[in-house]
Amino acid sequence: MRYLESANDLRADQLRSGFFEGWPNPPDPDTHLRLLRQSDRIALALDEQSDTVIGFATALTDGVLAAFVSFLEVLPAWRGRGVGTALIQRLVASIEPIYGIDVICDPELQPFYERAGPFRPGTAMIARSYAHQSGQAGAASGD
Template sequence: MTIQYKDTKSIDAAALGALYQAQGWKSGDFPETIAKAMEGSDLVISAWDKDRLVGLAAVLSDGHLVAYLSYLLVHPDYHGQGIGHGIMERLVERYKHVLRKVLISFDEKCGFYERYGFKGNKTRTPMYRREYDTDY
């Protein structure tokens, strides 16, 4: 299996929805909204197994002070195959000049991000507001 990485914001909405739903993310119910979010992102790195979308990350950034990794997801069928690593390497390289990189991680995924220099901060609390109901 050869994974191809792409730097493009134009990704089929159905493919995006399927990937998010495979993760169990409620936002997968809004594929057109996800597609619009990709178009509005500063950078989108996607991972493909032939014509199947198997991984994705999106970043919002001002290009100098802050780069916010909005999400990184890999299809469950492809976990443990280095796809997340391939995406993170590309993101870290692209934003190496940006002073602060920020993300919000699920607790069980913190170790993954720590390998790329991310760490928790005891003086700041991530906060967000959702416009839809979900358990995650």
């Protein structure tokens, strides 16, 4: 296992399907790679044996006061071994020091984030356009 903080040298074929679990209309590997490259901070977990990414975390930040953890996911076969904790800790370390780091999660994951980083429960408002879930141009037409 190797951790990376850049996707510059990553290829789309190193991003297996299996990420975006439960999404009806998930991004394809090329779009996933674009998402990683265009995020302000990332942490990747790479399985060296298969040369594939098995976990990723991304954040967006203004670099002044605010940061937002946009994604954290570990492939199901690799869960429960500390990879998710390592990814969020590496991501937070790459952002700090900063005033605020926000992450939106389901209530059952709040203990995970409290254990893994400087997080405490808060409240949030969200907007989602499911027609754009794949991240593909033209997806809004329902393609």
